[in-house]
Amino acid sequence: MHPKQQRESFRSNQYTGTTSGMCDNFLQANMIILPKEYAFEFLLFCQRNRQSCPIVDVLEEGVTTPKIADADVRTDLPKYRIYRNGQLDKEVTDINEVWQEDFVTFLIGCSFTFEKALLENGIRLLHQEQDRVVPMYKTNIPCEKAGRFEGNIVVSMRALKTEEIDKAVKITEKFETSHGTPVHIGNPEEIGIIDIDNPDYGESISFDEEERTPVFWACGVTPQNVGLNVKPPIMIAHVPGHMLITDQLEEQ
Template sequence: MNPLETRMKIRRQEMTGTTSGLCEQYIQTNMVTLPKAYAFDFLLFCMRNPKPCPIVEVMEAGMSRPAAADADIRTDLPRYRIYRNGSFSEEVLHLNDVWQDDFVTFLIGCSFTFEKALLDGGIPLLHQEQNKVVPMFDTNIPLQEAGIFKGNMVVSMRAVPNHLVDQALAISHDFESSHGEPVHAGAPEEIGITDLQKPDYGEAVTFDTDEMTPLFWACGVTPQNAALQARPSIMITHAPGHMLITDKKDPNYSIDS
């Protein structure tokens, strides 16, 4: 299916699972929606932390249709998470019941965008093979503060065959608007991860630790971590692994691919 067909199925709630592997080569984005009163602080937070929060688009107060897609962010992500006063409140399939006219929405680059490039480079994606949501972990990597927003980075993990690590780094390096190359390789304990089988978000994948190296990419779930400390009155995000699929191809993919 093309992006529009996929979003229509999501809008009708016929598809509610992870968007990894869907509409390959098209840009996918994380989403953060906040009342306008918090928008400047969050914009500054993203600008100071571009690795986990690469901004693709900022939608003005009350807007629900992004420029890069014939879409509606209130209905066209498979799952959303709502945080109230810094605490997780609920996970929902649409935002029609909670939408406010003062909401400002930030679309943030997602590593799902470059997964097709990894596959084309011969790099397996275990979360797809094992039908899992990509594992994501809280870390001890500090972020630069901006207003009320602060905290540590969240990362997504993909285990890569040892002999393909350099290739994975090179491929993802070019996708700067989708987090770029990993922030860490191997030795998860160095960034505060104690057990790869107990992710903070997503689902664990199984792999041979002798044959494969865990690579950790900055992740757009990072704002959810920051929200726990910032405690805005309401903050809405994508559910981890459940992105907005846009109509735009990433320019790193060739026109003929």
């Protein structure tokens, strides 16, 4: 399906699941929406933490259509999270009712963008095969602070065969605005992940630990995680794994 059609299936709530594996070749984006009062510090946070928060588009105050997608950010993602004062308030399939004219929308690169390149190079993706949302974890790796925004990065995990790891590093390092090269390979405890079977976002996947090694990429859920520490009166994001599919072809 073309991105426009795919987004229409989200808008009409025909589909409200993960976008992993959808619309090959098109860039997918994390989304975070904040009142303008927070916009400077948040943009600076992204600029200082480019690997976890690579900005691909910013929609100015009150704007609902990105430059990189003929879409409406209020309706065209499969599922949204509304946070109030740093707490999850609810999950919804559109945000028309809570939209404010002072909202600034940030689109941030997503590792789903490079998944097709991994598949084309013979690397199997277990979360797609097992029909799960990719597992994501909070880590102990600190971001560089900007104003009120501070916290640790979130990572997505793919379990790869040892002989595939070098190839995966080389493939993904070219995707600079989609988190690039992995931030960690192997031992999850080293980056503060205690239980690989209990991700903080997404769903766990089954893999043979003798045969496969967990490989971790920086994740655009980081700002969602960090934004919660700031406790803005309202903050809206996509449900992790349920991205904006843009009209922009992937890089490389």
